[in-house]
Amino acid sequence: MSSRTSSIERQKLIGKILFYLGNFIIGIIFVSPLLWMLCASLKPEAEIFANMNSIRTFIPTHASFNNYIEVFTRLNILNVLKNTFCYIALILVGDLFLNSLCGYALAKFDFKGKGLILNLVIALMVLPMEAIMLPLYIEMSQLGWVNTLQALVIPFIPKCFSIYMFRQFFSDIPDELIEAAYIDGSGHIRTFFSIVVPISKTVYATVFILDFVAHWNDFMWPFLVMTGEEKRTIQLAVQVFFGTQPVHYSAIMAALVISAVPMILMFIFMQKYYVEGIASSGIKG
CATH class of the missing domain: 1.10.3720.10 (MetI-like)
Structure with a gap:
């Protein structure tokens, strides 16, 4: 009985982890354009469209508030x-x-x-x-x-x-x-x-x-x-x-x-x- 209860609790825990992980991934997908816009606003003109195929596009290496x-x-x-x-x-x-x-x-x-x-x-x-x-x-x-x-x-x-x-x-x-x-x-x-x-x-x-x-x-x-x-x-x-x-x-x-x-x-x-x-x-x- 205790083994069955433990198995049910484990399944609930896995389901909860998958639920929150899925929500997190979907949230990142929806928020990513805003994050990119914010990072691009801190970059020089020449760096905005650089590294568009990598995560580095979200990292302003020469950030400033000149824009x-x-x-x-x-x-x-x-x-x-x-x-x-x-x-x-x-x-x-x-x-x-x-x-x-x-x-x-x-x-x-x-x-x-x-x-x-x-x-x-x-x-x-x-x-x-x-x-x-x-x-x-x-x-x-x-x-x-x-x-x-x-x-x-x-x-x-x-x-x-x-x-x-x-x-x-x-x-x-x-x-x-x-x-x-x-x-x-x-x-x-x-x-x-x-x-x-x-x-x-x-x-x-x-x-x-x-x-x-x-x-x-x-x-x-x-x-x-x-x-x-x-x-x-x-x-x-x-x-x-x-x-x-x-x-x-x-x-x-x-x-x-x-x-x-x-x-x-x-x-x-x-x-x-x-x-x-x-x-x-x-x-x-």
């Missing part, structure tokens, strides 16, 4: 980061506030046309940005919003995916909890902000992360509507290094590292809420 100095010299990086954080913050505030209210209404209120609106929200989720980019740009031009903050922010506050995420999460909140608040004299608005919002941190964090990543990486729309150099976002600023001859890939790597740091830090600190939010609202019907 980062070049980035800060050629770009007003603080102004670029300020522009990017400003417009993303405005989108996030509008998204989390308005779309959560819409999701709550679709989850907990009964009104005529509710099913039609929900179906329309789901249908519009599959509409790609490329399909509406041209008419949206024409609309911004006619409103005189080209090269203004409004063109970056206002079209992207309403989001069907965010509404759907909030609706799915709020649907799982017990009706009895909300009814108890009504019995205590709380109105709809007070109930939402005092009862629903505090217990919905995971879905708010999920929408926050998805929105932040999407707009931080957005290039095409800012490229169309932001024509002034003083209003560049981070992705437009990085493009400067690709469009200036000769192309210095070492400086490009340094600029890309700078642009990636905020996303990495955000996900590190908020990954717990992100995973919980996806599990609780993203896959339930």
